Amino acid sequence: MDAILKAATKAFNPKKPKDTKAIEEFDRLIEKTPTLTVLNALNGLMKSSTTPPWVRSKVKEALSLVPLRPDGVRATLECVASVHPASTVKASEAAVPQKKGANITQEALKIASGVISVPPVTTTPKRWYSAIGPQLLALLDGDEGLDLARAAAYIIGFRILGDKELGATGTVGWRCLAAPMVNPISPPPALLEAGAAADGIVDTTKDRVLVRPGDLVTALHRLQSLLSLHPNPDLSSWLLRPMTRSLWALASWPAPAPLAAEKVCTPALELLKIFLRLMRSPQGILFFVHYLGYVGGRDKSNPEWIFKSTGEGLIQIVDARQPLGSTSTSVPGLTLEVMDQKIPKLLDLVASTFSDADISTAFLELFKKWLKSAGRLKEVDISAKQEVEQDPLSQLSEVKMLEGMIKWFPEKLATQPKHILDLVSQILAGAGDKPDDDDEFITVALSLLSMVITTPGFQKSRVDPEILTLIESSLDTLSKGPSDMSKTATNLRLLLLHRDEIDPDAPATTAPTDRQIKDRQTWSLAISYITEADAPPPVRAEGLNLISTLITSHSPVLDIPAILVLLSSLMADAEEFIYLRIIKLYTQLCNAHPRSVLRELTDHFVDTRETQALDTRLRFGEAILQVIQRMGETFAGDLAHETGNALVAVAGRRGRRPKTEARQLIEAKAQERRNREAAEAWEGEVPDMSDPATAEEKRKNEELEKILAGWDSKRGSEDVRVRASALSILGAAAEVNVAGLGRQVVIGAVDLCVSVLQLETAAEKGILRRAAVVFVMSFVRALEEAREKGRDLGFGFSKKAQEGVTRILRYVSETDNDGLVVQHARDVVESLENWQVVSLLPAEGARYPEIDGLTRLAGLEIDPERSAAGQDSAGSGSVRPRIEEVE
Numbered sequence: 006m007d008a009i010l011k012a013a014t015k016a017f018n019p020k021k022p023k024d025t026k027a028i029e030e031f032d033r034l035i036e037k038t039p040t041l042t043v044l045n046a047l048n049g050l051m052k053s054s055t056t057p058p059w060v061r062s063k064v065k066e067a068l069s070l071v072p073l074r075p076d077g078v079r080a081t082l083e084c085v086a087s088v089h090p091a092s093t094v095k096a097s098e099a100a101v102p103q104k105k106g107a108n109i110t111q112e113a114l115k116i117a118s119g120v121i122s123v124p125p126v127t128t129t130p131k132r133w134y135s136a137i138g139p140q141l142l143a144l145l146d147g148d149e150g151l152d153l154a155r156a157a158a159y160i161i162g163f164r165i166l167g168d169k170e171l172g173a174t175g176t177v178g179w180r181c182l183a184a185p186m187v188n189p190i191s192p193p194p195a196l197l198e199a200g201a202a203a204d205g206i207v208d209t210t211k212d213r214v215l216v217r218p219g220d221l222v223t224a225l226h227r228l229q230s231l232l233s234l235h236p237n238p239d240l241s242s243w244l245l246r247p248m249t250r251s252l253w254a255l256a257s258w259p260a261p262a263p264l265a266a267e268k269v270c271t272p273a274l275e276l277l278k279i280f281l282r283l284m285r286s287p288q289g290i291l292f293f294v295h296y297l298g299y300v301g302g303r304d305k306s307n308p309e310w311i312f313k314s315t316g317e318g319l320i321q322i323v324d325a326r327q328p329l330g331s332t333s334t335s336v337p338g339l340t341l342e343v344m345d346q347k348i349p350k351l352l353d354l355v356a357s358t359f360s361d362a363d364i365s366t367a368f369l370e371l372f373k374k375w376l377k378s379a380g381r382l383k384e385v386d387i388s389a390k391q392e393v394e395q396d397p398l399s400q401l402s403e404v405k406m407l408e409g410m411i412k413w414f415p416e417k418l419a420t421q422p423k424h425i426l427d428l429v430s431q432i433l434a435g436a437g438d439k440p441d442d443d444d445e446f447i448t449v450a451l452s453l454l455s456m457v458i459t460t461p462g463f464q465k466s467r468v469d470p471e472i473l474t475l476i477e478s479s480l481d482t483l484s485k486g487p488s489d490m491s492k493t494a495t496n497l498r499l500l501l502l503h504r505d506e507i508d509p510d511a512p513a514t515t516a517p518t519d520r521q522i523k524d525r526q527t528w529s530l531a532i533s534y535i536t537e538a539d540a541p542p543p544v545r546a547e548g549l550n551l552i553s554t555l556i557t558s559h560s561p562v563l564d565i566p567a568i569l570v571l572l573s574s575l576m577a578d579a580e581e582f583i584y585l586r587i588i589k590l591y592t593q594l595c596n597a598h599p600r601s602v603l604r605e606l607t608d609h610f611v612d613t614r615e616t617q618a619l620d621t622r623l624r625f626g627e628a629i630l631q632v633i634q635r636m637g638e639t640f641a642g643d644l645a646h647e648t649g650n651a652l653v654a655v656a657g658r659r660g661r662r663p664k665t666e667a668r669q670l671i672e673a674k675a676q677e678r679r680n681r682e683a684a685e686a687w688e689g690e691v692p693d694m695s696d697p698a699t700a701e702e703k704r705k706n707e708e709l710e711k712i713l714a715g716w717d718s719k720r721g722s723e724d725v726r727v728r729a730s731a732l733s734i735l736g737a738a739a740e741v742n743v744a745g746l747g748r749q750v751v752i753g754a755v756d757l758c759v760s761v762l763q764l765e766t767a768a769e770k771g772i773l774r775r776a777a778v779v780f781v782m783s784f785v786r787a788l789e790e791a792r793e794k795g796r797d798l799g800f801g802f803s804k805k806a807q808e809g810v811t812r813i814l815r816y817v818s819e820t821d822n823d824g825l826v827v828q829h830a831r832d833v834v835e836s837l838e839n840w841q842v843v844s845l846l847p848a849e850g851a852r853y854p855e856i857d858g859l860t861r862l863a864g865l866e867i868d869p870e871r872s873a874a875g876q877d878s879a880g881s882g883s884v885r886p887r888i889e890e891v892e
Contacts, residue, residue: 006046006053008034013060035067040080044071048084069125073133078121078140079149082109082156085117109152111581114159122164122171130177134165138181145227151234158234167240183244186231189216189224190255191248192310192322215310218319225255225272232276236543236582238283238550245280249292252277254299254312255320257350259343262318269320274354275541281358282534282544290355290367297347297402298339301325339398344405352409360530361417365425368410368418371403372428376446411449415456422457423469429454430472433479447483451493458501465501477501524562527551535575542580549586556593565598569605576609576628577621588628592635599636600644606632607651610731619724626730633738640738641745649738649750655723656731656757656776725773732758732776736783743787748800754780759810762817771823778817778829781810785833785840811837 012034016027035043047068050056056064071077086109109117121141124133143149144157161182166172172179192215232241245252255273258265281289302308302325311325355364378400410418418425432450454476457463465473480501483494534540534548555563572587595602609617610625617625629648633640640648735754738746746754758777765773784802791798811834818830 006049009038009043009046009064010050010056010060013063014057017059017063019059031063040071040074040076041084044068044080044084047071066125066127069120070128072121072140073128073136075140078137078157079144079153081121082114082117082153085120086110086113109156114156117156118160118164122160122168134177134181138185141182142185142227145230146223147230154230155234158231162231162235162237162240166244167237186224186228187244187248189220189322190228191251192216194309212313213324214321215324216322218315218317218321221320221322222268225269225276229272229276232279233542236541236546238543238547241279241543242283245276249277249280250296250299251301251312252280253293253296254301256354257347258312258320259346261320262314264318265314265320277354278358279541279543281354282540283547285360285363285530287359287363287366287370290351290359290363291370293351293354294371294403294406295399297351298343298398339402341398341401344398344402348402348405348409351406352413355410356413360526360533361414361420362526364410364414364417365420368407368414369421369424369428371407371410372449375403375407376428376432407449411452416460418453418456422460422463425453425457426468426472426476429457430475430479433483434475447490451490451497454497455493455500458497473501520560521562524555524560527555528560528562531555532571535571542582546582546586549583549590553586553590553593556590559597565594565601568594569601573605573609576624577618584624588624588631591628592631595632595635599632599639603629603632603636603644603648607648610727611651611655619726622727623730626727626734630734630737633734633741636741638742638745640742645738645742645745646747646750649735649746649754652731652735652738653750653753653757656728656735656754657723725770729772729776732761732773732780736776736780739780739783739787740790743784743791744796744798751784751800755784755806755810759813762813766821768822771826774817774821774823774826775829778814778826778833781814782829782833782836785836789840789843807837807841 009031012027012031016024016031038046047064050064051061051068072081074080121137124130141157141161144153145161147154164171165178166183168178170176172183174183228244232244252273255269256277258270261270296305299305300308301311301322308325310322312320313323315321355367359367429450432446433454477498480494480498484491484498486494528551531548531551534544534551537544540548552568556568568590572590575587576584578584591602591606606625606629610622610629612622633648732754735746739751739754743751758780761770761773761777788798788802814830814834814837818827818834821827821830
């Protein structure tokens, strides 16, 4: 710090002429200093009050350019993580790179991402992203630790590619961060031309490799990490959509080698599942049937590049454009063998990603297409474009897919009985015209009809009478024919005739509306996305988004108790993107169901049965805070009183948690046993392997460890962090609607804060005392706001109570061992004194006559005009001016 300050003073002193040599020496000093060292030194100069302003500006400029260094991004992340208050990294660990990555909290990550994602004004976006892009992608590989990989995913996915200005297609952010992951999987034309130009001399005996196997593996791994570690559903759809065909070709690779299956096919299949679940369209099934034999390129019939296996068992991308005289590269076509290998893989993909309704819709589309090609469908959509004639293998692949869907998903195909019966009626109506050609179509139609009418809940009354009459007459005709299907037609005709008589006691049900059907499908899809054990993170996030759409649309299919139970069970999830979205869902639900939501959250925060972990309880506390802020002035009445009393009880000192105490005793005995075994192994005291460099640093670490240990509950008492959270929520509730809390809750909270400041003076209780002081500040703010608006709260802050609280706060500001408590106490004392003066003035909008610029003071009448006139307020008699002394 001294060297940098001395060099900056010499180089940038405004009182001296510009010294180019000194500026160069300053730049060299900054450049040759190790990254973490220069970060700590520059941060120290920025915080120092003795740093001159003109030096501070240069230090800030040098600090903003640190990420441009080869290790600048990682160093910036670790530096912010080590100095942020939420970090648990020791000071001794912050001085050297972390072997497993920095301990980066969500709060620290937001600060660091803002520094890294936006280029400073002193450099160009091209230079900035060209320097930080490779660093972020390298961190995304995961070799430097999961924390750094998750941080890189957040910066890339949310702060750069998630921003339209920074990461839209074609921008420098997209070229430096998205293109290195997308282009190796689906090469653009520019990459083809670059590959051709880079080769120089064309060797017609070998394949021209456009993407090496290692680059393809790296791109797939980075893309999977980006979309999984910090999922952004919109970004996932946007990145994966252009490469869907490539992912399908890799995921369905015929008979892959073990190495290719592990490093290429499996990641490609997971990415493909993410996209299909986010897309939620039956057209995806038809798309993959059309591209069943896709091997690469933009033109399926004449691709410019293809995927090809290597001798080592991996997959690469080669140029499929054959130069003159070249016979090395051949484009593989769709064969019966490949078709038999890929159809089961496609059916398995469909079963794991598509809903029943999507599967049924896709089946109907394929079925219609098959009937049209055979001339068996009478009603053809005249608005549809004339389809290009397909080759026999493509038609065969569609037929095989139809057969596979009937075999794999018989129960799922009956989810749209109306459309199926319509098609069946058209097929059976033409039966008998060409008996020899109709057997295949009639067999499929009878199978579909049997599947629909045997479905539980089928009712003839819901079927169109014309379609029902046509089917019954067609079955009667088939039952009298000589074919082998006559017996099947007879059985179906009898079953259809007596279907409603099979269960005569079944109550008649009302057919659901289209919206109810759609909302139920959305709800089922959301639940499957969230609860599936192997659901990737973007899919789970999309499941929560689907529930959010149902809540905001006030869907009648929502079961509020079931949603609350689901959200409460998910709150313990360790992923930030899960519990942060759940808190948002709670705030959306409270608009229509405030009582149910707030009581559910309060029960879990209080945790009477001691089933919740500490982090989970704190998350419920955050949800309570946001729900109260969302409710605003509607936070009142019995609900506010119940919530306030529960928070006061949690923040108090008399709670006892027997299960927690029993758990602590077990853990203490286990730790004592481990310490004893370690001492026996070392034959004495166990040496400390992580001693800091200085005695001062060791002392600070011991104090921090003591504070952290003191936060945990002692002898079954409430955890200090939960108590501080409860007081903080009470303070926010007071600012939102202090009248809603009620007199008893407010009195109890103020008394509790006074007791905390007087009795709980230990160092580990510092966060609790901070919350107590801040609550007093929030209470005073709420009273002042009510006074300004002329609201009568029904209670106030008596002069005696003010004097008592002020006296205690003054004492705390002079004696407390926590710097933040001292500063907060001083601020609150100053605010209380100012409020006492301001409260003597009339509230804004009060109707008092202005008298020469003066208005009425509380308890003191000033009316010089009346006194001069010698008239009393009634206009009669003479009175002398009077001064009233009031307490």
